[in-house]
Amino acid sequence: MxxxxxxxxxxxxxxxxxxxxxxxxxxxxxARPTFTVGTAMAQRGHKAYGVIHVPLGVDAGYDIPVVVVHGARPGPVLAVVSGAHGTEYASILAVEALIDSPSANPAEVSGTLILVPLVNVPSFERITPHVNPIDEKSMNRYYPGNPNGTQTDRASAVMTKEVVEQCDHLIDLHGGDLDENLRPYSYWTVTGNQKQDEFSRGMVLAFGLDHIIISRDRPKDPNASRFLENTASTRGKPSFTAEAGRSGPVEASDVALLSDGVLKVMGHLKMTRRAVAPVAKPVWVEVTTVASEYNGVFFPQVSRDAHVTKGNRIGIVRDYLNRPIAEINAPESGIIMFIRALPSLKKGDTIASLGVVKQDPK
Ligand SMILES: [Zn+2]
Structure with missing residues (x-):
């Protein structure tokens, strides 16, 4: 031409x-006059409440609560999920707050917001950290799920079908569990697809947390995706995970970091009119986990967010009669992303997650 x-x-x-x-x-x-997730069917410009049913199988079924905000105008579909770990309370309360946020009012929204505040209802009800007490499985390790498996497998399968497959982007919110004294951070997953990774990087920077873990080791196979975010990412949907809150009591500032972060991403995606400035100079890290080799009583010697030098003492382990067993030292120089918050310690437990500072990976 x-x-x-x-x-x-x-x-x-x-x-x-x-x-x-x-x-x-x-x-x-x-193209989408209604939008349906589980039993929640929202008309254009409205909000609907419902559940995603986990069917009965080798063990009990249950209902995962869901809200669909189907905006007045078409646009991206953003899923926001929390409570895979039902005692990471700040993240759960952040999504609860979004349900009634004036900024997520369907009249103001272009696109659709799927809000799932509590995946692991049994963990929340029984105050059980890390796992679903029904089958003792983490509810962020068995994706994309299996309709013939135990409750966690079946819940993961319906989450994949109802939420992941229907969204364009997913944000999975977590926080310090009952035994984790955690500083806030996001993860940026490197899938190797440059266009997708640039898009997800833009979302992470818009979210606003200034510490970002570079995550390079996630499975590439969509049929063995393990993590919820990775289930979306391996299906070509730019997505990320963020964490805030710590070890039980909820601080409003942690809840606000997460709920406001989601609203900022909605602005970034043009789902709302909010103008968003990306976080200017994030601290990029890769994490090393320090695991316990002992059963005993743990005494932390540093707090979350401490900057430590390789070899610095970060904790002490004593036996049940107060005799010292071991000093725990930082294996590398870095930032304490979280440290064990409770005295209970058994072999294999995570003592600390250490963020080793890296160059901006761009
Ligand atoms: Zn979690």
Whole structure:
């Protein structure tokens, strides 16, 4: 095509577009007049409440609560999930707060927001950290799930079908569990797909937490994705995970970091009119986990967010008669992303997650 023909075509398109006879008809045709997740069916411009049913199998079934905010105008579908670990309370309360946030009012939203505040209802009810007490499985390790497995497998399968497959982007919210004294951070997953990774990086920077873990070791196989975020990422949907809150009592500031972060991402995705500045100079880290080799009583010697040098003492382990067993030292220089918050310690437990500072991976 010559430049002249090209220019004429562009002029023709610009002139024709507003008066094209099919244009108004196309606008009138809504591709998604309703949006349904589980039993929640929202009309365009409305909010609906319901559940995603985990069917009965080798053990009991149960209902995962869900809200669908189907915005007044079409746009991206963003899923926000928390409570895979039902005692990471700040993240759960953050999604509860979003349900009634004026900024997530369907009249103001372009696109659709799927809110799932509590995946692991049994953990929340029984105050059980890390796992689903029904089958003792972590509810963020068995994706994409298995309809013939135990409760966690079946719950993961319905979450994949109802939430992951229907969304364009997913944010999975976590926090310090009952035994984790955690500083807030996000993860940025490197999938190797440059375009997708740039998109998810933009979402993470818009979210606003200034410490970001570079996550390079997630499975690449969508049929063995393990993690919820990775289930979306391996299906080509730019997504990320963020954590805030710590060891039981809820601080409003931690809840606000997460709920406001989601609203910022909605602005970034043009789901709302909010203008968002990306976090300017994040601290990029890769994490090393310090695991216990002992059963005993743990005494932390540093707090969350401490900057430690390789070899610094971060804790002491004593036996049940107060005799010292071991000093725990930092294996590398870095930032304490979280440290064990409770005296209970058994072999294999995580003592600390240490963030080793890296260059901006861009
Ligand atoms: Zn968690």
């Amino acid at each position: 010559t430049n002249m023909k090209h220019a004429l075509l562009i002029v023709a398109l610009v002139v024709c577009h507003p008066v094209h006879p099919g244009h108004d008809r196309l606008r009138a045709q809504d």
